[in-house]
Amino acid sequence: MHVQIALFDGFDPLxxxxxxxxxxxxxxxxxxxxTVALASVEGARDVPxxxxxxxxRATEVLDTSRADVILVxxxxxxxxxxxxxxxxxxKILGRTLETRLPDVLREACTDPELIVATVCGGSLVLAMAGLIEGRHAVTHHLGMDLLDATGVVAVDARVVDDGDLVTAAGVTSGLDLGLxxxxxELGPRIAHAVEQMFAHERRGTVWRPRGLEPTTI
Known part of the structure; x- marks a missing residue:
C-alpha cells in the first residue's frame, strides 16, 4: 500500500x-x-x-495511478x-482550489479502489471543491459549519470512515487516522505494535454509516 501525503503551500505540519x-x-x-511519501501536484519541491x-520537501508528484491512499x-x-x-x-485553503490539487483529488474521488483520507481542514479542501457532497466527514470543530454548508454530512467524531473516504478531526487526530x-488495511496486530511503540492510544470510536441508529434519550 503506497500512501501519498499531499503538500500544498500553507499546510499544517502536524x-x-x-x-x-x-x-x-x-x-x-x-x-x-x-510505503509513504510526501508529494505535491508540482512534483519534487520544497513546500512552505x-x-x-x-x-x-515533496519527493514525488501526486499521482492517482501511483497511490493507493492520498492523504490531504x-x-x-x-x-x-x-x-x-x-x-x-x-484563504490558504481557498488558494488550493486555484492549483491542480482539486483536479487530482477529483480523479481520486472517482476511483473506488483508491482511499482518500484527510486530517483537520483537509476535508474542507475536498468539500470546497465540491467533491464530497452527501458524504459523511469530519474536520476541525471550528470548520464543521462550513463542512455542513457545502452539502457534506458533518459527523462530530474523531475519525469517520465512509468507505473510500476516511476523515479525521483536529490536528492530533492524524495519529488516530494513521493507526x-x-x-x-493490514490488521489490528500491526496497528497495535505501532500504538505501543508510539505510546499513544487511539481516541474515540471510529464512526461508520452502519448499524442501528441511536434513539433520543
Missing part, C-alpha cells in the same frame, strides 16, 4: 508528520507492506508550511483575519 510517522512505522512492522519558516492535510494559520492581509486558514488505516 497534519502531515503525525500520520507520516505512524504509517512509516507500520511499514517497518509489516515488512514493507506500507503555514507555521513559521518550516518547510517540508489542513492548513496552518490564523482562523480569522485580525489585520488586513492576514494569511488566514480559509486506523493500518488496522483497516
Amino acid at each position: 497534519d502531515v508528520i503525525a500520520p507520516f510517522e505512524v504509517l512509516h512505522a507500520g511499514g517497518l512492522f509489516a515488512a514493507g507492506a506500507v 508550511s503555514g507555521t513559521g519558516s518550516l518547510s517540508l 492535510p489542513g492548513a496552518s494559520g490564523r482562523v480569522e483575519e485580525r489585520n488586513e492581509g492576514d494569511d488566514t486558514i480559509p 486506523y488505516l493500518l488496522e483497516r
Whole structure:
C-alpha cells in the first residue's frame, strides 16, 4: 500500500508528520507492506508550511495511478483575519482550489479502489471543491459549519470512515487516522505494535454509516 501525503503551500505540519510517522512505522512492522511519501501536484519541491519558516520537501508528484491512499492535510494559520492581509486558514485553503490539487483529488474521488483520507481542514479542501457532497466527514470543530454548508454530512467524531473516504478531526487526530488505516488495511496486530511503540492510544470510536441508529434519550 503506497500512501501519498499531499503538500500544498500553507499546510499544517502536524497534519502531515503525525500520520507520516505512524504509517512509516507500520511499514517497518509489516515488512514493507506500507510505503509513504510526501508529494505535491508540482512534483519534487520544497513546500512552505503555514507555521513559521518550516518547510517540508515533496519527493514525488501526486499521482492517482501511483497511490493507493492520498492523504490531504489542513492548513496552518490564523482562523480569522485580525489585520488586513492576514494569511488566514480559509484563504490558504481557498488558494488550493486555484492549483491542480482539486483536479487530482477529483480523479481520486472517482476511483473506488483508491482511499482518500484527510486530517483537520483537509476535508474542507475536498468539500470546497465540491467533491464530497452527501458524504459523511469530519474536520476541525471550528470548520464543521462550513463542512455542513457545502452539502457534506458533518459527523462530530474523531475519525469517520465512509468507505473510500476516511476523515479525521483536529490536528492530533492524524495519529488516530494513521493507526486506523493500518488496522483497516493490514490488521489490528500491526496497528497495535505501532500504538505501543508510539505510546499513544487511539481516541474515540471510529464512526461508520452502519448499524442501528441511536434513539433520543
